Amino acid sequence: MQELSASLEDYLEAIFNLADESEGARSKDIAKALSVARSSVTGALQVLREKGLANYRPYGCITLTESGQARAAEVVRKHNILKSFFVNVLGVDADVAQQAACKAEHALGPEIISRLLSFIKYVTESHRHGRDVAEEFRQFHKSRSGGKARTVEP
Known part of the structure; x- marks a missing residue:
């Protein structure tokens, strides 16, 4: 490609x-x-x-063209995976997530995108089995950041 x-x-x-x-x-x-x-x-x-x-x-x-369509669909797919991760897992505001996804979609290779997709599926599957991993993370982040939207270092 x-x-x-x-x-x-x-x-x-x-x-x-x-x-x-x-x-x-x-x-x-x-x-x-x-x-x-x-x-x-x-x-x-x-x-x-x-x-x-x-x-x-x-x-x-x-x-x-057919190859252009396939390439564009892959770009859109990466964008949607990233936005979904930012919003549904990390709890980021949709507008902020949209902008971040636009920037990140070009920088992250297929292995990272694949793992993010797998992680999103894991979070979704966990939710179906009664565990809301995304909500647990959002609460963890909120408690560590004092409710403020800032990055917390490990």
């Missing part, structure tokens, strides 16, 4: 999400979603087209 910069992964994710709502994405909508200039979008779309990940022509609707 070819390496993509975090920025290009963000473009794939934006196209994936926008195209999910319609038949394709428009560059102005991508620019708005990513808070970037339209000229930046054009440059990124050209690179994605050259890499065989996006179908792009100026003033047209942008769609993902």
